[in-house]
Amino acid sequence: MSGRHLCAVTALLFVPAWFLPAAHTSGDLFRGESEGWRAFVFALSPLFGNDIDGSLPLLLWMVTSAASNLLLVLALVLVCWRPHAAGRRLVWSLAAATAVNAYWYWLPEMRPDLRIGYYLWLGAFALGTVAAGVAVREQAAATGIGAAA
Helix, strand or coil: CHHHHHHHHHHCCCHHHHCCEEEEEEEECEEEEEEEEHHHHHHHHHHCCCCCCCHHHHHHHHHHHHHHHHHHHHHHHHHCCCCHHHHHHHHHHHHHHHHHHHHHHHHHCCCEEEEEHHHHHHHHHHHHHHHHHHHHHHHHHHHCCCCCC
């Protein structure tokens, strides 16, 4: 499968994840089943002065996780429309974002509250990493030069 095809499948995972339940929450900001977009807003809430319970590292992790969505959108644009611009740094950045976002699964108190939207979202990051890697290899093969940095 080409990088562009994988990019399209990544988008088919990523977009619905924003509208499907991502987590069950019981906080003051949102209660009940929270769609992906609400989880995104919640993760950014420390930037807007909302009083969220949690340590500073957890709050930083939340904001980083939310910001990683911009990286995936940028990666989709690059891989789908400008594959020659995708490089190894993009692949490694997406791999790091996938690891950051998988953290929610490894929090014992969060795991039971995660819903299908979270898993689609996380899968989009993993597949986006693969798509970028394939695009880099395709570009290297097309130019006869090693993959761009």
